Every structure is written in C-alpha cells, then in structure tokens.
Amino acid sequence: xxxxxxxxxxxxxxxxxxxxxxxxxxxxxxxxxxxxxxxxxxxxxxxxxxxxxxxxxxxxxxxxxxxxxxxxxxxxxxxxxxxxxxxxxxxxxxxxxxxxxxxxxxxxxxxxxxxxxxxxxxxxxxxxxxxxxxxxxxxxxxxxxxxxxxxxxxxxxxxxxxxxxxxxxxxxxxxxxxxxxxxxxxxxxxxxxxxxxx
Amino acid sequence: xxxxxxxxxxxxxxxxxxxxxxxxxxxxxxxxxxxxxxxxxxxxxxxxxxxxxxxxxxxxxxxxxxxxxxxxxxxxxxxxxxxxxxxxxxxxxxxxxxxxxxxxxxxxxxxxxxxxxxxxxxxxxxxxxxxxxxxxxxxxxxxxxxxxxxxxxxxxxxxxxxxxxxxxxxxxxxxxxxxxxxxxxxxxxxxxxxxxxxxxxxxxxxxxxxxxxxxxxx
Numbered sequence: 001x002x003x004x005x006x007x008x009x010x011x012x013x014x015x016x017x018x019x020x021x022x023x024x025x026x027x028x029x030x031x032x033x034x035x036x037x038x039x040x041x042x043x044x045x046x047x048x049x050x051x052x053x054x055x056x057x058x059x060x061x062x063x064x065x066x067x068x069x070x071x072x073x074x075x076x077x078x079x080x081x082x083x084x085x086x087x088x089x090x091x092x093x094x095x096x097x098x099x100x101x102x103x104x105x106x107x108x109x110x111x112x113x114x115x116x117x118x119x120x121x122x123x124x125x126x127x128x129x130x131x132x133x134x135x136x137x138x139x140x141x142x143x144x145x146x147x148x149x150x151x152x153x154x155x156x157x158x159x160x161x162x163x164x165x166x167x168x169x170x171x172x173x174x175x176x177x178x179x180x181x182x183x184x185x186x187x188x189x190x191x192x193x194x195x196x197x198x
Numbered sequence: 199x200x201x202x203x204x205x206x207x208x209x210x211x212x213x214x215x216x217x218x219x220x221x222x223x224x225x226x227x228x229x230x231x232x233x234x235x236x237x238x239x240x241x242x243x244x245x246x247x248x249x250x251x252x253x254x255x256x257x258x259x260x261x262x263x264x265x266x267x268x269x270x271x272x273x274x275x276x277x278x279x280x281x282x283x284x285x286x287x288x289x290x291x292x293x294x295x296x297x298x299x300x301x302x303x304x305x306x307x308x309x310x311x312x313x314x315x316x317x318x319x320x321x322x323x324x325x326x327x328x329x330x331x332x333x334x335x336x337x338x339x340x341x342x343x344x345x346x347x348x349x350x351x352x353x354x355x356x357x358x359x360x361x362x363x364x365x366x367x368x369x370x371x372x373x374x375x376x377x378x379x380x381x382x383x384x385x386x387x388x389x390x391x392x393x394x395x396x397x398x399x400x401x402x403x404x405x406x407x408x409x410x411x412x413x414x415x416x
Contacts, residue, residue, distance in 0.1 A: 042408055045404060045408075112408055114410040115410050118321070118322065119322065119323075121325075177390070178390040183390050183393075187398040190402060194405050194406070195405070
C-alpha cells in the first residue's frame with residue numbers, strides 16, 4: 001500500500017469489520033485511565049513523570065534518532081524505500097515508547113510517598129491523572145502512526161479516510177501539542193522540584 | 199456578553215456554590231440534592247395526582263365560599279361544578295415546576311436549621327454536592343432570570359411533554375460541556391504557553407494534595 005494512500009486511511013479493517021481508528025486509541029486511553037483509577041494518583045504521578053520525559057526525549061531528539069536508525073537500517077539493507085523507512089521508524093519509536101511506559105508501570109516504579117486525598121476528591125484526581133496518562137500514552141502511539149503515514153497499513157489493511165473527528169483529534173496528539181518539545185520539560189522540572197522539596 | 203466573560207462567570211458561579219457547599223457541610227448538601235431529585239421524580243411520575251389535589255383544594259374553597267358548610271349544600275355543589283379549575287391544563291407544567299422550585303428552595307433554607315453544624319462535615323463531598331446543587335439552581339432559575347433581566351427575554355416552562363428529569367440532567371451536562379469547550383477554545387488560543395501552564399498547574403495541584411510528605415521514592 002502506498003504512502004500517500006496510507007496517509008488518508010483511518011479505518012482499520014479486519015475481515016471487513018472494524019471501526020474508525022480513533023476508537024482504538026480512545027479505548028487504549030480509557031483502559032489506561034481505568035488502570036490509573038485502580039492504582040491511585042500517588043502512583044500514577046510517578047508514571048506521568050516518566051511518560052512526560054519519554055515524550056520530551058523522543059520528540060526533542062527525533063531528527064537525530066531518525067537519522068541514526070535510517071542509516072543503520074540502510075547499512076543492513078532494511079529500508080529499501082519510503083514505505084519501509086516509515087514502517088521501521090514508526091515501529092522503532094513505538095517500541096521505545098512502549099518499553100519506557102512499561103518500565104514506568106511494572107516492577108519497581110517511581111512512586112510518591114504519602115497518602116492520597118480522601119474520596120471524592122482523591123478519586124476524582126485519580127480519574128483526572130489517569131485520563132491524562134491515557135491521553136499521553138494513546139495519543140503518542142497514534143502520533144507515531146499518523147506521523148509516518150499509518151505504516152501499520154502495510155501489515156493490517158486500512159480502509160476509508162480519517163473521520164472528521166479523527167482529523168480534528170490528530171491536531172492535538174501529545175508530540176504535536178507544543179511548538180517546541182522543550183515545553184515538555186517544564187512540568188517535569190516543576191514536579192521534580194516539588195518532590196525533592198517534599 | 200463576551201465568551202471570556204461567560205466562562206469566567208460560569209467558573210465563579212461554580213466556585214461560589216462549591217464554597218457554599220463546603221460552608222454548609224456534606225449532610226445538608228446531600229439532603230438538598232436528594233430531596234430536589236426525589237421531588238422532581240415524584241412530580242414527573244405523580245404530577246397528575248398533585249394537580250388533582252390542588253384542584254380539589256380549590257373546589258373545597260369554592261364549596262365553603264358558596265355556603266356549603268353554613269347555607270344551601272345543593273347550591274354549593276352546583277357552584278363547584280361550574281367553578282374553574284385552580285390549575286388549568288395549560289398551566290399544569292408551570293405549576294409543577296414552581297412547586298418543585300419551592301420545595302428545592304425550602305429544603306435549602308430548612309436544612310440549615312434542621313441539620314446541626316457538627317452533623318454536617320466539611321469535606322470533598324460537601325463541595326461536590328454543592329456544585330451539583332449549584333447546577334440545579336442554574337437549570338431551575340437560569341432561564342427565568344435571563345427572561346427577567348433581558349429586555350426582550352421570554353421564558354416559559356410550558357412543555358407538551360411535561361417535566362423531564364432527563365432534560366434537566368442533559369441541560370446540566372450541556373452547560374458543563376459548553377463551559378469546558380469554551381475554556382478549551384480559550385486555552386488553545388493562548389498557544390503552547392497557555393497549555394504548558396495548564397498542564398503544570400494541574401500536576402502541581404494533584405501533587406500538592408498528597409498528604410504526609412511528597413518525596414519521590416523508588
């Protein structure tokens with residue numbers, strides 16, 4: 001499937017039955033939000049911190065990382081054309097991001113000491129932080145499909161154009177949210193200062 | 199009124215009712231909310247019976263005024279038959295709406311007297327239900343106040359479908375959604391700086407509610 005063709009595609013089809021692509025990412029976001037609600041915002045804030053750092057690193061060094069990955073792939077003959085390069089880069093960033101997110105949630109994680117606020121404010125904050133993490137994770141995963149012209153279409157067939165909702169939503173995916181990736185480090189720095197001061 | 203002014207007014211309105219809820223305490227606010235909700239449901243389901251009772255009261259007054267207790271009973275019954283209904287069909291919904299508003303406001307006032315301060319704790323629930331009651335107030339009084347204050351405003355509660363809890367609920371949700379949408383439009387117009395300030399402020403606020411130290415640990 002050609003790059004330009006894939007760029008316009010937003011509806012995944014599997015045996016002819018599948019919904020708009022935004023539903024997939026909204027579902028991922030909601031699942032993450034539910035996990036956040038179950039874990040509580042004291043733990044979720046630690047994950048938020050790591051996710052924000054991951055987005056900053058991946059967007060700030062995107063051009064350098066892309067150049068290195070493409071060069072290595074070319075050396076091994078893995079990026080024969082634009083489609084292959086897009087698939088490779090998309091897979092590379094997605095895997096790196098997923099690994100970082102996994103490390104933020106699994107095993108020994110960066111937690112914050114203390115007791116969360118009692119319900120209902122504690123529950124509401126957990127939902128809000130969970131939704132933020134859901135947006136950051138699902139949105140970044142979507143971005144690496146959208147930015148590289150939906151290379152997953154080379155593996156799973158896509159059908160139809162992006163819906164009007166999806167076209168509107170891709171304008172606000174996390175890596176495209178700020179004019180400059182450096183903005184991402186502001187909340188990280190402020191949060192870290194607060195944590196260190198206790 | 200500009201969009202910015204509307205958003206700010208809405209936020210101030212919600213903050214005021216949240217603060218009022220906190221001042222009054224959770225038990226008072228929950229009582230008001232539940233009574234308002236139950237009264238609405240009852241008036242929706244059993245509105246006909248309430249209207250009949252009101253009309254019956256009107257008939258009793260006509261009966262008394264026509265000498266039903268002191269004079270000719272037959273004439274009094276004739277007077278009842280020809281007497282108009284206290285609540286006419288076209289005023290049915292308005293009557294039930296006003297009745298609900300009276301119940302709502304009376305509960306708000308009496309809950310202050312009936313429930314003692316020590317029984318009504320100041321916590322998050324108080325703020326939450328204060329906000330919900332604020333939305334009830336907005337939906338109940340908003341349209342009529344707009345009609346009152348605007349030069350050519352009109353407001354009517356006459357509705358062929360009758361009282362609808364779902365409309366009250368969706369009206370409240372629509373109000374919140376419009377507020378969020380307008381706020382989002384305002385934030386977006388502020389560019390990256392506005393977004394990063396909002397994100398940072400949210401995270402700082404969330405972190406500041408953690409009790410008993412906020413040091414990071416692994």
